[in-house]
Structure formats: C-alpha cells, structure tokens
Amino acid sequence: MLMSQSAMPVPTRKVQVDLANRSYDILIGPGLIEAAGGEIAARRPGARCAIVADETVAGLHLKRLEASLAAAGLAATRFLVAPGEASKSFAVFERVVEALINARIERGDLVVALGGGVVGDLTGFAAAVVRRGVDFVQVPTTLLAQVDSSVGGKTGINSAHGKNLIGAFHQPVLVLADSAALDTLPAREFRAGYAEVAKYGLIDDAAFFSELESNWREVFAGGPARLNAIETSCRAKAAIVGRDERESGERALLNLGHTFGHALEKATGFSQRLLHGEAVAIGMAQAFRFSARLGLCAPSVAARVEDHLAEVGLPTRIQHIQGGVSPVEGLMAAIAQDKKVSRGALTFILARGVGGAFVAKDVDPAAVEAFLKTEAAPA
Amino acid sequence: MLMSQSAMPVPTRKVQVDLANRSYDILIGPGLIEAAGGEIAARRPGARCAIVADETVAGLHLKRLEASLAAAGLAATRFLVAPGEASKSFAVFERVVEALINARIERGDLVVALGGGVVGDLTGFAAAVVRRGVDFVQVPTTLLAQVDSSVGGKTGINSAHGKNLIGAFHQPVLVLADSAALDTLPAREFRAGYAEVAKYGLIDDAAFFSELESNWREVFAGGPARLNAIETSCRAKAAIVGRDERESGERALLNLGHTFGHALEKATGFSQRLLHGEAVAIGMAQAFRFSARLGLCAPSVAARVEDHLAEVGLPTRIQHIQGGVSPVEGLMAAIAQDKKVSRGALTFILARGVGGAFVAKDVDPAAVEAFLKTEAAPA
Ligand SMILES: NC(=O)c1ccc[n+]([C@@H]2O[C@H](COP(=O)([O-])OP(=O)(O)OC[C@H]3O[C@@H](n4cnc5c(N)ncnc54)[C@H](O)[C@@H]3O)[C@@H](O)[C@H]2O)c1
Ligand SMILES: NC(=O)c1ccc[n+]([C@@H]2O[C@H](COP(=O)([O-])OP(=O)(O)OC[C@H]3O[C@@H](n4cnc5c(N)ncnc54)[C@H](O)[C@@H]3O)[C@@H](O)[C@H]2O)c1
Numbered sequence: 001m002l003m004s005q006s007a008m009p010v011p012t013r014k015v016q017v018d019l020a021n022r023s024y025d026i027l028i029g030p031g032l033i034e035a036a037g038g039e040i041a042a043r044r045p046g047a048r049c050a051i052v053a054d055e056t057v058a059g060l061h062l063k064r065l066e067a068s069l070a071a072a073g074l075a076a077t078r079f080l081v082a083p084g085e086a087s088k089s090f091a092v093f094e095r096v097v098e099a100l101i102n103a104r105i106e107r108g109d110l111v112v113a114l115g116g117g118v119v120g121d122l123t124g125f126a127a128a129v130v131r132r133g134v135d136f137v138q139v140p141t142t143l144l145a146q147v148d149s150s151v152g153g154k155t156g157i158n159s160a161h162g163k164n165l166i167g168a169f170h171q172p173v174l175v176l177a178d179s180a181a182l183d184t185l186p187a188r189e190f191r192a193g194y195a196e197v198a199k200y201g202l203i204d205d206a207a208f209f210s211e212l213e214s215n216w217r218e219v220f221a222g223g224p225a226r227l228n229a230i231e232t233s234c235r236a237k238a239a240i241v242g243r244d245e246r247e248s249g250e251r252a253l254l255n256l257g258h259t260f261g262h263a264l265e266k267a268t269g270f271s272q273r274l275l276h277g278e279a280v281a282i283g284m285a286q287a288f289r290f291s292a293r294l295g296l297c298a299p300s301v302a303a304r305v306e307d308h309l310a311e312v313g314l315p316t317r318i319q320h321i322q323g324g325v326s327p328v329e330g331l332m333a334a335i336a337q338d339k340k341v342s343r344g345a346l347t348f349i350l351a352r353g354v355g356g357a358f359v360a361k362d363v364d365p366a367a368v369e370a371f372l373k374t375e376a377a378p379a
Numbered sequence: 380m381l382m383s384q385s386a387m388p389v390p391t392r393k394v395q396v397d398l399a400n401r402s403y404d405i406l407i408g409p410g411l412i413e414a415a416g417g418e419i420a421a422r423r424p425g426a427r428c429a430i431v432a433d434e435t436v437a438g439l440h441l442k443r444l445e446a447s448l449a450a451a452g453l454a455a456t457r458f459l460v461a462p463g464e465a466s467k468s469f470a471v472f473e474r475v476v477e478a479l480i481n482a483r484i485e486r487g488d489l490v491v492a493l494g495g496g497v498v499g500d501l502t503g504f505a506a507a508v509v510r511r512g513v514d515f516v517q518v519p520t521t522l523l524a525q526v527d528s529s530v531g532g533k534t535g536i537n538s539a540h541g542k543n544l545i546g547a548f549h550q551p552v553l554v555l556a557d558s559a560a561l562d563t564l565p566a567r568e569f570r571a572g573y574a575e576v577a578k579y580g581l582i583d584d585a586a587f588f589s590e591l592e593s594n595w596r597e598v599f600a601g602g603p604a605r606l607n608a609i610e611t612s613c614r615a616k617a618a619i620v621g622r623d624e625r626e627s628g629e630r631a632l633l634n635l636g637h638t639f640g641h642a643l644e645k646a647t648g649f650s651q652r653l654l655h656g657e658a659v660a661i662g663m664a665q666a667f668r669f670s671a672r673l674g675l676c677a678p679s680v681a682a683r684v685e686d687h688l689a690e691v692g693l694p695t696r697i698q699h700i701q702g703g704v705s706p707v708e709g710l711m712a713a714i715a716q717d718k719k720v721s722r723g724a725l726t727f728i729l730a731r732g733v734g735g736a737f738v739a740k741d742v743d744p745a746a747v748e749a750f751l752k753t754e755a756a757p758a
Contacts, residue, residue: 094469101540129508132535132546156511161480167511168547 013227015234017151018242022171026151026234028227030180033065033139036112037072039176040137044110049076050103052096052123053114054083057141060184065114065139076112077103081119085270088122088157090166096126100134110135110173116142116189117149117276121167124155128170138175142185143193144277146177147200147233152241152251162337163262163270169246177234179226190220191313192277195257195284197229200236202284202305203253206355208232213308220312252359256349257284263334264318267325274321281314282321290371291350301353318375328372335368392606394613396530397621401550405530405613407606409559412443412518415491416451418555419516423489428455429482431475431502432493433462436520439563444493444518455491456482460498464649467501467536469545475505479513489514489552495521495568496528496655500546503534507549517554521564522572523656525556526579526612531620531630541716542641542649548625556613558605569599570692571656574636574663576608579615581663581684582632585734587611592687599691631738635728636663642713643697646704653700660693661700669750670729680732697754707751714747 012029027039040047049069053062058080069076079099081087100111111134113123120138127136138150156167182190197219201209218225237254244251261276261283268274288302306316318325325331335346346363391408406418419426428448432441437459448455458478460466479490490513492502499517506515517529535546561569576598580588597604616633623630640655640662647653667681685695697704704710714725725742 090469090473097545098539101538101544125508129504129535129545129547131544132533132548154511156508159480160477165480165510166476166508168508169511 010224010227013231015231015238017171017238019171019245024171024173024175026175026177026238028146028177028179028230028234030178032176032178033061033181034068036065036137036139036176037068037070037074039174040069040110040112041072041074043174044108044135045073047074048103048105048109049074049112050100050105050109051076051078051112051114052099052119052126053078053080054087054116054119055080056083057115057119061141061178061181062114065112079103081122083115083118085118085158087118088164090157093122093126093157096122097130100126100130105134106131107134110137112137112139113150113172114139114141115145116140117145120145120150121155121164122157124153124170124172125157125167128155128168133170135173136170138172140175140177141181143182143190143230144196145193146179146182146230147193148196148237148254150175150177151234151237153245163265175234177230179222179230182226183222188275189277192275192281194219194312195277195281195309195314197233198309199254199256199280199284200233202288202351202354203236203256203357204355205232205236206353208236209308209354216308216312249359252347253349253357256351256357257281257287259283259335259346259348260286260290260331263331264321264325266334267330268321268323273323274315278315281309282316282318285309285316286371286375287349288351289375290348290368291352293371293374294350294367296350297353297356301351305354328369328376331372332365332369336365389603389606392610394610394617396550396617398550398624403550403552403554405554405556405617407525407556407558407609407613409557411555411557412440412560413447415444415516415518415555416447416449416453418553419448419489419491420451420453422553423487423514424452426453427482427484427488428453428491429479429484429488430455430457430491430493431478431498431505432457432459433466433495433498434459435462436494436498440520440560441493444491458482460501462494462497464497464537466497467543469536472501472505472536475501476509479505479509484513485510486513489516491516491518492529492551493518493520494524495519496524499524499529500534500543501536503532503549503551504536504546507534507547512549514552515549517551519554519556520560522561522569522609523575524572525558525561525609526572527575527616527633529554529556530613530616532624542644554613556609558601558609561605562601567654568656571654571660573598573691574656574660574688574693576612577688578633578635578659578663579612581667581730581733582615582635582736583734584611584615585732587615588687588733595687595691628738631726632728632736635730635736636660636666638662638714638725638727639665639669639710642710643700643704645713646709647700647702652702653694657694660688661695661697664688664695665750665754666728667730668754669727669747670731672750672753673729673746675729676732676735680730683733707748707755710751711744711748715744 015026111127140146140150153171159165219229257280261279288305292299292302350360351357394405490506519525519529532550538544598608636659640658667684671678671681729739730736
C-alpha cells in the first residue's frame, strides 16, 4: 500500500453506536494505535488488559500498542494466534479463553483484539464467555474489520458444519480504527475490504456510491478520503445495528451479496483463492444482475455496479475465480443449506437500484437456479 | 428414594421469573416429564427439539420425555453425554454444540436439557452459542437442579483454572421440574440438593427454615411438602434473579456457604468424596460459625443451623469429609484465588441470624485464617 501522506496530526472522527447502556464509540483516524493507551485509560483508568493478536499483525503493530498502554499506566499481557481463518476454530478458541483466564481477566478488566476480522471475531467471542462476559476493545487493522466486523457485536468461530455458526452477540466497549494501520495491509486485502465499503452505498446511500465512483483512488491512497469512507461506512452500520441489534429485520440488509458470496466461499473451501470481500464483490454483482433479471432494476444499474467493482480490481463473476468453482448444483445446495428454507422460498437481499436494497423473503429457488445457469455460461 | 405417594393428579405449581421480554415459567409437579410435550407445544407449536441428557438420566426418564414430545407433534433428536462433572469440559461442550448444529437447530427451535445441574449448565451454554443463541428448556431431574441450577440463566463449563469460569447468561424459555423424577435420585444426591433448599431459609426466610426443621421428613418422602419446598425455593431464587440478573449486587447472597464450600470442593478435587451440596452444607455451617465468632450472631444460632443440617444427614464440618482435606493454608489459598481480593479484603456472605444473610465486602483475610485454624482442630 501507499503510505498515508499526512504529516500534520489529523483530527480523530467519532461515530457512536447507540445501544442504551451498551453504547460505545468508534474512533477513526491515523495514529490511534499510539493513542490507544490514552483513549482506554480515559474510559477505564488502571484497567488490566490482555491483548490478542495474530502473529502477522503483532509483528507490525503490537509493540506500539503495548508501549501506548504502558505509557498510560495500563498493565497488559499478550496472546498470539496464527493468522488466517483456521484460527476461528474450537481448538484456538479454547486456548484463547484459557489464556485470558490465566491472565486473571475479570469484570472491570479489558480484552483487546488487535487484528483483522478473524482476531476480532475470535477474541470477542472469548471475551463473551470468560466469566460469563468481560469487556473488550476492538483495534481493527484491516479495512474489512474497520468498516464491518469490529462494529455491531457479532462475534464467533466456525463449526465443522459451516462458518460463524458458533458465537455470541457481545458488543465492544470501544473501537479504535487506526487508518494508518492499513498502510501495511496487502493491496489485495485492502481491495477485499473495499467491497464492504461499496456495499453501504449500494444498500441505501446512492450519493456515497457516486462519491466512491469518483474518489476511490483517494480512498486507496489514504488521507481524508479514506477517513471519510471509513466514517461513512461505520455510521451506516452503526445506524442499522442501533435499530436492529439482533438481526430480527433490517440488519439482514447488511447481507447484500453475502448469500451468493457465501456459496462461492464454500465452493472454494474458504481458501486464499477467494477472500471474503472478493466473494462479497461477486455476490453483490450477482445480486444486482439477479435483480435485473427479475425486472426489479434496469440492466444498466447492474452494469454500473459491476463496472465500479471491476475498476478497483475486484472480481465480479464466477469466471474470475482462480481455479474455477463447482457447478451450479453445488452452489444451489450451498445456498439452500445456508438459508432456512421456509415453505420452499429463499430469502435474498435484492435491489431496485443503487441504494435501493431490500429483504426479499419469497425468492423461488427455481429462479435462483435458472439465474445461476446463465451465470455459469462462459461470459 | 421413597416413591411419591399421591395417586390423584396433583395440580402443577407455577412460578414466574420476571425478566421483561425474557420472562419465563417454572412449572413444578409430579408427571411433568409426561406432560412436557403438551406444555412445550402450547408455547411453541411444531418446534423442532434436540434433547441433551446424561446416560444415567436417559436410562430412567428419556423414553417418557420422547413419547410425550412425539404425542404433541414435536420432532426430537437426542444426544447423550457421560454422567458427572467431567462432562462440563471444553471437549464435551464442542461435541454438544456440533451435535445441535448437526440437528439443524436454529432460531425458533428448542434445545431441551434433561438432567441435573451438569447437563443443564452444559446444554444451556451450548444453546447460548449455537447460531449466537437458540432457545432452551430446562427439565431438571435432581433436587439441586430443580431448586437452583435450572433457574436464573447461569450456564457454563469448567476451565482448567477453575469451575464455572466459562459460560453465558442465557435464560431458559421454560423450566419443567418434575418432582416425581426425584424418586429415582440416590438419597445422597437428594440430601445434597436439600442443602440448597435450606439455604433459601437461611438467607432471608426464617419462617421457611422453621418449617423445614419441622417438616423435612415429608420433603424427603415426597408429596405436598416436597412440592412446597421446591416452590418456595424457586420463588426465592426467581425474586432475586428478577432484581439482579447479572449479579451486580443482591444475587451474591445466593453464594451463602459457597466460598468455604468451593474451597473444600477444590481441596477434594471435585470428586465423589464431596458433592457440591455437601460442600455447601459445610460451608453454610462455617459461615454461621464464622459469623458467631465475629460477633454478628449468637453461637446458639450457628448451633441451630448445624443441628438441622446434621439431622438430615448432611456434613457440617471439615472433619466429616471422607479422607480429610488439605490443611488451612490450602483452603486459604483457594479462597484468596477464588475471590477477587480488592485492597486486601475478601467478600463473604455472613449472617446476623437465620434469615439474616448479608454481603460483607471487607472481611479481613487474617480473620478467615484464624477461624479456619479453629475449624481444623479436632472437634
Ligand atoms: N463479526 C462480523 O460482523 C463480521 C463481518 C464480516 C466479516 N467477518 C469475519 O471477518 C473475517 C475476515 O476478516 P479480515 O478480512 O480482516 O481477515 P483476517 O483477520 O484474516 O485478516 C486478513 C489478513 O491480513 C493480515 N493483516 C491484518 N491486518 C494487517 C495489517 N494492518 N497489515 C498487514 N497485514 C494485516 C492478517 O494477518 C491476515 O493474514 C472472516 O472470518 C469473517 O467471517 C465478521
Ligand atoms: N447454573 C447454576 O446456577 C448452578 C447452581 C448450582 C449448581 N450448579 C452446577 O450444577 C452441577 C451439580 O448439579 P447436580 O447436583 O444436579 O449434579 P449432576 O447433574 O451431576 O447430577 C448428579 C447425579 O445424579 C444423576 N441423576 C440426575 N437425575 C437423576 C434422577 N432423576 N435419578 C437418578 N439419577 C439422577 C446424574 O446422572 C448424576 O450422576 C455442578 O456442575 C454445579 O456447578 C449450577
């Protein structure tokens, strides 16, 4: 990645997640890892901290975080896990939980998750169950984690039967999104996270999507445009979570692109062949093409969505997946298994336009299958 | 145990746990296992059920539960674990969680815990984390589980570092306490559960304790006195939980006898040498003797408590533990490690009299140690 160009201190942005007595701040800005000690001590003077990080992120950012906590008078222990989705397993979860108990983390103390969505999900879930729940702070270091996984309190690990099937709703007490930490992120990971940024525009903010179409290069380069994009994304997610914490309705909109995307991740075995954000990019392009096919939006809208995702370098079609994927039947099975099929109908997030996503609960599986057949044909 | 003598149908007692939108009923009466299907179907018509039980309880009561669910049109799968505290482990927890996911338990479905506190704690915790929380029903089959562990939403497993350190607050949607199921319970287990019944009298209900002193033989024999005792106990716990679900204050009173008791359980390795309820009996007797020593209550009050527990056949002194326990230092270390020592002081539940328990946050460790030395001396 390019380095952030700012030399002057950039003011920190603040977004509040509004959940009564569990409300919390998301702070966004460069240098928040160095400022973490001060921000945490201001809220929890003298708290004992236990940091969980993956080895890659620890090598790049842990020392500065530890120094910042120490300077603010906060004692901290550390526990490292291997990078990658495989750490969202029962075995690693048990090790993290026992390490936190061993570090004598109790009510009033803090668990700190330093890393991407994997570390955030794993650590947040561990914090949820240690002594039936201790507080935790998210320090997300991927774009995906900053705009999506660190916000909203969904935590968890993977089951032998599927992803994210085991977990808890456990809100952090603070999110520190250091935008400068993204400077060390591989370009492919940044792009994958960008798919979730674009998603917020596609769901219900056409103006934001237009802005991204014009300014995406600045978002990738760093500086104020990146901060704006992260802030707008967090604000969008915070608003939805504030209204529907437990996903009984509206929060499902955040799954735009995720039903198709998840089936593709399954088909590629959740491997490095297809990152989560890349799967979501293809899934969103598919959701719009499917919406166009159903007559919900114009084909030109689907083309516009695909064009933007392709322009930033994201995949938009099954054919873009390295090594190919299993045939239509495999995807259909994954979709049907994933979703609770109520009276034969599937639930999808569809769209009437850019910024016009909605929850469709009565999608005919036959229509999905017919659509997937057209998608599978060589472009 | 003796058999319940009633031939006529006995009306079911109902206690409500009042927790806003998570309120639920505790039903108490003989034959509730046979009535489970009807009670569950009335609340959740057509729900898919997954029963978790231990092998001993399954052999005695599972068939009738399954028949009752089937008769009410409820599909049910079953998963059995080994009886005993060792099943509250990470390994068994993982197996239960994966079995529930494999049984396709989702929101709207029900997990049913059939057994004692071990199965209830383990299964409730599994229900708390499958798909970030599915509903569950407690069908407690020990006296301890009927009057204590099945009520109030504390669920969990044991850590390598200590008991019940991993878990969740997850309230059941219904508790079905079949008092006739206790007829198959070994006498020693019934007695151990009775310690928790007596506890409610000692905490804040002197009249109930007096009643138990007169009527305990009827409680052990079954029939209306047993129902009354279970109902009064559940009502007491429900009231405290309704006011302090997360144990930020008053709920700590339920730990009367548990600090000393827990240290004794540790010292005996949580083995069959000392059941939880037996440890609580000794712990309560100690809490009253310690209170007397501190001048909080008359020595005659401590003697009265000890007399009643001894009369029903419960142990009341360290010397009653088969095989003996580690010396004073070991118990002190367990107590200090167990409790968060804040500024050198320990928190204990002490009493000014029968029914006059209170939370003492400023107990001097030296006073505890001196007391334990007098306790360790041959009686
Ligand atoms: N909880 C939620 O609401 C939610 C939402 C979306 C996704 N998720 C989960 O998030 C996970 C994906 O998150 P992710 O994309 O952040 O993956 P990740 O945590 O695996 O991070 C991706 C890679 O980038 C590395 N990395 C992280 N920060 C870095 C940095 N600053 N510099 C260099 N390398 C860095 C990591 O070591 C890792 O190899 C998935 O498990 C997904 O299920 C959760
Ligand atoms: N969650 C809470 O609030 C809470 C409160 C108190 C205790 N607990 C926990 O409860 C557990 C102890 O519970 P327990 O005493 O019920 O132990 P348990 O579940 O181990 O049951 C005791 C024994 O009785 C057998 N049994 C159960 N029902 C029977 C029946 N009807 N007939 C014949 N045998 C039967 C079991 O197989 C077992 O061998 C401990 O793990 C403790 O930590 C939890």
